[in-house]
Amino acid sequence: MGRGAFAIETRGLEKQFGFFPVLRGINLAVGQGEFLTIFGPNGAGKSTLLSILATFIKPGGGEVFVSGFDVSKEKQRIRKLIGFISHNTMLYENLTAWENLEFIGAFYDVPDFKNRCSDILERVELYGKKDALVSTLSFGTRQRLAIARTLLHDPQILFLDEPYSGLDYGGAAILTSILGSMKADKTVVMTTHNVYEGLSLCDNVAILDQGEVVYASAQKPAREEFQDIYMSCVRSGDGQ
């Protein structure tokens, strides 16, 4: 278990690549069991923010805590608690679905590992394809497998970077159903362009633009209202 009042907290988070600032003083707090959806145009810094929270990359400045652990100093502790789903499946193409789960799952202490793998594959409706090479699977099926792999160690905190990207209707429905079933006991931070899916699942909403949080609300606005808010907040030219 983690520590601290918030599941995720950033104070004055900054990051720049070369001379280009990507995140400028991000302050966010997500409580235990809350679902935050971050919207924003392309290049707003959403993926960079998730990459820092998931310990992929170092923060450039400020403080970042995940489950009370400092992302700069306690990465290994954080990695045991989190799961990450991206639009990029990050799967090994020349391994089967089962082998992909087996390989990554072996790095976590998952009790009753084989049954857990079977259960999770059934949950994403992929048990029948457990022996299929990933290279033979469609994108939507791979994305479902990536979801299964992420949930294998039952992470407390989930980071979802455009998870609906490329998913067909069935895949999107499975993901929505899984996320909906986890809402009660997991903390989720999701970035998406999909206003419908993003708003239907979340408790809190934030809009990121040019590396800054330009809107944050602890209450979920109505869809029509949110579109107006989004258009008024986002200064970049490529808003959705």
Place this chain on the structure above:
Amino acid sequence: MRNILLIFRKDFLVEWRSKQIFPTMFVFSLLLLLVFNVAFEFRSDVDSRAVSAVIWITFIFSGLLALGRSFSLEKENNAFAFLLLTPVSRSYIYLGKLLSNTVMVLLSELFILPLFLLFFLFDADGASLSFTGTILPFLGVMVLGTIGFVSLGTFFSSMALNTKLRDMMLPLLVFPLIIPVVITSVGICSSILEGRPPDYYAFSLQVLVSFDIIFILLCSILFEYLIEDSGD
């Protein structure tokens, strides 16, 4: 140790199915040996130092092909990024990759070695090619030298993973640093082929072992810092 073996097993499964690294290495090595053999006019009485240099040039050039490809396979679909998300120590990831790369390169070398012996050392008399006096010590140096250059190659191929000029960067980074390993290995192999007693090259052997230990320790410690921002 379990984590290292998991990475090793995964790499072997991937290579077994993709068959990208091993056949490329073998064909490339074979072509190099043929070119050298033609250059030396198919003679079997070439100077032992030149012969040792030929085999190590072959090993290193084909080995670098394998090392570059090894991390390219990880880069596909960004699978390596997900591995970095797991709580496994970065040193274990490095050691796992080092083990699989070393075994793959050694296997390729074992396949190419008989051809090397045939092209350059086959003598109708067979006087200087005893198993215990020549082949066994030669295999020992081959293992030690391979560990030396693969340890640095694995380290730098992960570094070159995120650079645009990946294929060009790897040799540029690795070659200058493996020179001590290559010179030592060539020197020992040359002594073995000349039929000198083990005492003659014992010190060089100790130097080679020292290089291996230093490179592995240093690279496994520095690997974490090297891949810190690679998920981006």
